[in-house]
Amino acid sequence: MSKTKDLAIGLDLGGTKVLAAIISEKGKIISEFESKTDTNQDVSKVIIKTINQLLVKSKVDVNRLLGIGVASAGVIDSSKKEILYANNLNIENFPIGDILLKEFLLPVKLCNDANAAAIAEWVWGVGRGKNNLVYVTVSTGVGAGIIIDGNLLKGAKDSAGEFGHTTIIHNGKPCECGNIGCLEKYASGTAIKKLANDRLQSGEVSILSELLHSEKEVANNHIAFAAKEGDLFSIKLLNEIGNYLGIGVVNLIHLFNTEVVVFGGGVMNMSDYILPSVKKYIKEHGIKQMTEDVIIEKTKLGKSAGIMGASGLFFAGEREKTSLTT
Amino acid sequence: MSKTKDLAIGLDLGGTKVLAAIISEKGKIISEFESKTDTNQDVSKVIIKTINQLLVKSKVDVNRLLGIGVASAGVIDSSKKEILYANNLNIENFPIGDILLKEFLLPVKLCNDANAAAIAEWVWGVGRGKNNLVYVTVSTGVGAGIIIDGNLLKGAKDSAGEFGHTTIIHNGKPCECGNIGCLEKYASGTAIKKLANDRLQSGEVSILSELLHSEKEVANNHIAFAAKEGDLFSIKLLNEIGNYLGIGVVNLIHLFNTEVVVFGGGVMNMSDYILPSVKKYIKEHGIKQMTEDVIIEKTKLGKSAGIMGASGLFFAGEREKTSLTT
Numbered sequence: 001m002s003k004t005k006d007l008a009i010g011l012d013l014g015g016t017k018v019l020a021a022i023i024s025e026k027g028k029i030i031s032e033f034e035s036k037t038d039t040n041q042d043v044s045k046v047i048i049k050t051i052n053q054l055l056v057k058s059k060v061d062v063n064r065l066l067g068i069g070v071a072s073a074g075v076i077d078s079s080k081k082e083i084l085y086a087n088n089l090n091i092e093n094f095p096i097g098d099i100l101l102k103e104f105l106l107p108v109k110l111c112n113d114a115n116a117a118a119i120a121e122w123v124w125g126v127g128r129g130k131n132n133l134v135y136v137t138v139s140t141g142v143g144a145g146i147i148i149d150g151n152l153l154k155g156a157k158d159s160a161g162e163f164g165h166t167t168i169i170h171n172g173k174p175c176e177c178g179n180i181g182c183l184e185k186y187a188s189g190t191a192i193k194k195l196a197n198d199r200l201q202s203g204e205v206s207i208l209s210e211l212l213h214s215e216k217e218v219a220n221n222h223i224a225f226a227a228k229e230g231d232l233f234s235i236k237l238l239n240e241i242g243n244y245l246g247i248g249v250v251n252l253i254h255l256f257n258t259e260v261v262v263f264g265g266g267v268m269n270m271s272d273y274i275l276p277s278v279k280k281y282i283k284e285h286g287i288k289q290m291t292e293d294v295i296i297e298k299t300k301l302g303k304s305a306g307i308m309g310a311s312g313l314f315f316a317g318e319r320e321k322t323s324l325t326t
Numbered sequence: 327m328s329k330t331k332d333l334a335i336g337l338d339l340g341g342t343k344v345l346a347a348i349i350s351e352k353g354k355i356i357s358e359f360e361s362k363t364d365t366n367q368d369v370s371k372v373i374i375k376t377i378n379q380l381l382v383k384s385k386v387d388v389n390r391l392l393g394i395g396v397a398s399a400g401v402i403d404s405s406k407k408e409i410l411y412a413n414n415l416n417i418e419n420f421p422i423g424d425i426l427l428k429e430f431l432l433p434v435k436l437c438n439d440a441n442a443a444a445i446a447e448w449v450w451g452v453g454r455g456k457n458n459l460v461y462v463t464v465s466t467g468v469g470a471g472i473i474i475d476g477n478l479l480k481g482a483k484d485s486a487g488e489f490g491h492t493t494i495i496h497n498g499k500p501c502e503c504g505n506i507g508c509l510e511k512y513a514s515g516t517a518i519k520k521l522a523n524d525r526l527q528s529g530e531v532s533i534l535s536e537l538l539h540s541e542k543e544v545a546n547n548h549i550a551f552a553a554k555e556g557d558l559f560s561i562k563l564l565n566e567i568g569n570y571l572g573i574g575v576v577n578l579i580h581l582f583n584t585e586v587v588v589f590g591g592g593v594m595n596m597s598d599y600i601l602p603s604v605k606k607y608i609k610e611h612g613i614k615q616m617t618e619d620v621i622i623e624k625t626k627l628g629k630s631a632g633i634m635g636a637s638g639l640f641f642a643g644e645r646e647k648t649s650l651t652t
Contacts, residue, residue, distance in 0.1 A: 075616065084615050085613070131482070148479060149477075153474060155582055155583020155584065156457070156458045156583050156585045157583055157615065157616065158583070159613075160581060160582055160583040162580035162581065162583075162616065165580045165613060166576075166577040166581060167494060167576065168493060168494075169496040170495040170496070170498070170573060177613050178610075178612065178613060178614070179576060179612065180611060181573075244496075247496060250492075250493065251492040254488035254489075255489060255492060255581065256486055257481020257482050257483055257485040258481065286504065286505065287401065287411070287485075287491060287504060287505070288504070289401055289410050289485065290483065290485050290488070
């Protein structure tokens, strides 16, 4: 007697880590495993090792697995199951589908990491019950997953939602993508760290200044800590990041006339100092009739949104129907 | 015996004129009539007079009319049939649906002017056969109508596509909408005229300079003429407008991953000097995989796009099915 296939692997391929999990069709995370990545490593080896370690750790019968859902950073082709371009991972035309199929003999589905999170937020999170939602991820880079009238916006080549590569500053900083003045150059985790270190180097006053005597550079968790301690340098910097995100989000609302904007990604551990600025910027600059009712919130699913949305590629239909009592 | 209802009125309510037409379900323009508007007039009176004059001119039996489709500038509510906000027309919460129903006893449908043009371009124009299209109108203001996977993007309140009110310049010029650095402040017909006159006043050299002795200010048709005469001042200015539009269009392509961008609106009578700059900007700044195949073209329907799309609200389904041999 064949067993029911009631589980799927969700793989979240980010700029700094690979997160893999086995998730049930009710949305429960059965088991998860995380590996670090850097651009010098062979990404496919890291991914395969991570999934193998997950399977060992979980002791799940592989016959219960529907497949492997992958949420990846960058520009993807979901029909070819290839990652076309992901500067944070230093890969190009990466055949993730073929690699995983060959290694694990399981069906593979692929989507953008932000699209995965948008699906998860729309079905289980902040956007539950709404038809229009934008999920904005702020981590190593900046991206967006967009739900329009209950459908995921994929675009002609499954590459819609490159929010981080929209210009907010005319003649601004050049970006690795080829564009200039991209939001990602001003409001990503990478940008926050660079901005903080540049300002500290130029002599601005902060409780972080002393740290630079012992550390080569300040990291974002230091900035988060300093902001909580009331460090004006850090709080002002994070408010500025909120303003930059505000420009982008007003643009999104004016283009999409959405109902919900959910923020996720590693940088949102500093949301207390960023989101109020975002909301203030929207209130002061948005067209009132289009912005006044928009829900602006931090993710409730946190770092699980990517793996949940990725696994959800295998039972999204089911999930929409269930009462989702997870 | 009741006659077949095979015609609809299409009304295009713009910043400087009201264009009304009677259009057949095959897309043929039976008759049209145009009136000028300005912000000091009673807009509803101008509209009613225009439609009455159209009906008189066309001699069409009103029993053949399905209704009045309205394409309007600004932010609209298609379910309430109200124009909520249109700064170019100086109106707010304008109940166009009630006004026309009361006057003509015909069903009324309302959509954004750019949405109407997008429908027309998608069904009959540049985007025929494609599933994803953005129509960008550059006239008094700048707007967009967006087709995603064969559906019009309406948004939560039918107000999606406010492309002219997306910020492209951080800390840029304040806009009437409340936002700052809006594309519309840099690349609309209004912006072109202002930029040209400011530069001429400051003494820049142009064949237009002489005109300022006899005229109070230079108009856009003067600039169009001068560009055709090889005036470097005018050509450079229009190239710059193309660059501004390029910033916005790269943002659109990165967000929507669209297949076609169609340009329309009065300013496109200068498209020879604007669109090459737009295309160059996109080539130089867009993510290659997302931009290389995108069709960038001027409208083929011209100023009829608004009235055709507006009337199309009454027989869009038919039009999609027909071979559209107009």
